Amino acid sequence: MIPPKTVLITGCSTGIGYATAIELKNRGHKVIASARKEEDVARLQQEGFIAVQLDLADSASIQQAVKKAVELADHKIDVLFNNAAFGQPGAVEDLSRKVLRFQFETNVFGTQELTNLLIPVMRKQGHGRIVYNSSVLGLVAMTYRGAYNASKYALEGLADTLRLELHGSNISVSLIEPGPILSNFRHNSFILFKKNIAAADSFHKGTYKAMEERLQKEGAAVPFTLPAKAVADRVIHAVESKCPKIHYYVTFPTYLFAFLKRLLPASWLDNLLRRV
Numbered sequence: 001m002i003p004p005k006t007v008l009i010t011g012c013s014t015g016i017g018y019a020t021a022i023e024l025k026n027r028g029h030k031v032i033a034s035a036r037k038e039e040d041v042a043r044l045q046q047e048g049f050i051a052v053q054l055d056l057a058d059s060a061s062i063q064q065a066v067k068k069a070v071e072l073a074d075h076k077i078d079v080l081f082n083n084a085a086f087g088q089p090g091a092v093e094d095l096s097r098k099v100l101r102f103q104f105e106t107n108v109f110g111t112q113e114l115t116n117l118l119i120p121v122m123r124k125q126g127h128g129r130i131v132y133n134s135s136v137l138g139l140v141a142m143t144y145r146g147a148y149n150a151s152k153y154a155l156e157g158l159a160d161t162l163r164l165e166l167h168g169s170n171i172s173v174s175l176i177e178p179g180p181i182l183s184n185f186r187h188n189s190f191i192l193f194k195k196n197i198a199a200a201d202s203f204h205k206g207t208y209k210a211m212e213e214r215l216q217k218e219g220a221a222v223p224f225t226l227p228a229k230a231v232a233d234r235v236i237h238a239v240e241s242k243c244p245k246i247h248y249y250v251t252f253p254t255y256l257f258a259f260l261k262r263l264l265p266a267s268w269l270d271n272l273l274r275r276v
Contacts, residue, residue: 011084056110
């Protein structure tokens with residue numbers, strides 16, 4: 001029987017974070033679920049979770065959440081699952097500096113700030129596991145997802161470097177790389193698109209019409225879409241296995257594009273990605 005572990009998860013209001021929190025809690029682990037909005041924190045608490053408020057775009061919120069989580073966990077955090085993220089759609093030439101910074105504040109800067117605050121806790125206790133939720137878009141780039149692509153590429157770089165630097169510390173680093181997953185991700189992305197992209201004035205306005213339809217589509221928008229539990233199952237392995245993997249691919253497109261990136265010349269892969 002696997003001893004229960006204390007797991008801090010970011011972005012637990014819905015989707016992957018919520019599904020993972022449920023699965024780990026059901027398996028006997030002590031889950032500290034976090035969410036950005038106070039109403040979501042209250043809901044999680046009503047459902048029986050230990051929950052804290054955490055906004056990755058706010059350093060003060062991160063520091064306060066770490067302090068509270070460590071206290072709630074009796075100064076022991078076995079696993080950090082960096083899940084919280086969002087995607088800002090839009091052509092790269094339509095992304096302002098402000099919009100790019102906003103994308104990175106949560107997906108990269110806040111995520112790594114949280115991680116860095118918990119590494120000393122893991123060093124002191126002599127062990128730990130850090131799990132980043134990346135994406136197939138951390139492996140290959142796709143059109144009109146430049147801000148999100150860049151944030152996940154950056155996250156992969158930080159995770160790979162951190163793994164090398166933590167060698168010998170008994171702290172492992174794993175990357176989860178999902179493809180299409182059923183969640184509120186597209187809905188939230190559509191809101192950000194309407195808020196931050198001047199579509200009517202863009203060279204890409206014709207393409208944007210089709211993109212808006214996809215973002216508003218209910219259910220699976222592309223083939224091979226899996227439920228959030230598919231990601232949760234990989235996180236369970238990263239939490240419970242004696243030897244957690246460095247990379248966990250989720251969905252057929254992730255396996256396919258990871259393989260094709262190694263196999264195809266860059267120009268051939270570009271031609272394929274333009275058609276996706």
